[in-house]
Amino acid sequence: MSETPITISNLNDYIFCPASIYFHSLDYYTDTLTYQDSYQINGTAAHNAVDSSTYSDNKNILQSISVYSERYNLFGKIDLFDTDNHILTERKKKVNKIYEGYIFQVYAQYFGLTEMGYRVHKIRIYSMDDNKMYPIALPGENPDMLKKFEVLIKNMNKFELETFTQENIKKCSHCIYESLCSFSRLKE
Numbered sequence: 001m002s003e004t005p006i007t008i009s010n011l012n013d014y015i016f017c018p019a020s021i022y023f024h025s026l027d028y029y030t031d032t033l034t035y036q037d038s039y040q041i042n043g044t045a046a047h048n049a050v051d052s053s054t055y056s057d058n059k060n061i062l063q064s065i066s067v068y069s070e071r072y073n074l075f076g077k078i079d080l081f082d083t084d085n086h087i088l089t090e091r092k093k094k095v096n097k098i099y100e101g102y103i104f105q106v107y108a109q110y111f112g113l114t115e116m117g118y119r120v121h122k123i124r125i126y127s128m129d130d131n132k133m134y135p136i137a138l139p140g141e142n143p144d145m146l147k148k149f150e151v152l153i154k155n156m157n158k159f160e161l162e163t164f165t166q167e168n169i170k171k172c173s174h175c176i177y178e179s180l181c182s183f184s185r186l187k188e
């Protein structure tokens with residue numbers, strides 16, 4: 001296993017395109033990348049409220065706390081955790097489809113929380129724009145999805161950008177980083 005922890009927010013990026021992780025980290029330090037695609041930035045608006053702690057003053061709601069899973073060497077922040085009802089919620093601005101990347105993000109948060117000693121009974125994804133809640137089966141209740149999650153972590157740990165080729169030109173045509181990316185199939 002790689003010694004460097006995988007950032008939870010990178011799970012979704014990696015599934016979209018492994019190269020996008022590197023541009024996403026640039027994005028963090030600059031505000032010049034203002035053109036944004038819904039799949040890649042869906043969590044941004046929702047998490048801005050979390051990061052500025054504007055969601056709730058309820059002491060039973062943990063917001064934006066850092067978690068680490070030693071089992072999977074994953075590091076990041078949860079969105080919302082209700083300590084009374086043991087419910088973990090990941091908010092997205094608008095959910096049109098439950099992508100596997102969304103599920104893996106809440107899995108990672110789940111493992112981080114449970115390894116820290118919290119009991120998590122339910123996990124779910126909340127679509128803010130249309131006020132819809134999507135329950136997600138716990139990893140232990142969905143062995144196939146858990147297996148996919150573990151394969152993803154394994155692939156991320158052994159990924160090497162130098163040998164990467166993007167096979168799906170459609171992804172490049174919808175990618176917010178395309179103009180910066182030397183791996184883009186549109187540049188061939």
Ligand code: SF4
Nearest residue numbers: 017166172175178181
């Ligand atoms: S332009 Fe294509 S190869 Fe580059 S990050 Fe985007 S999807 Fe990946």
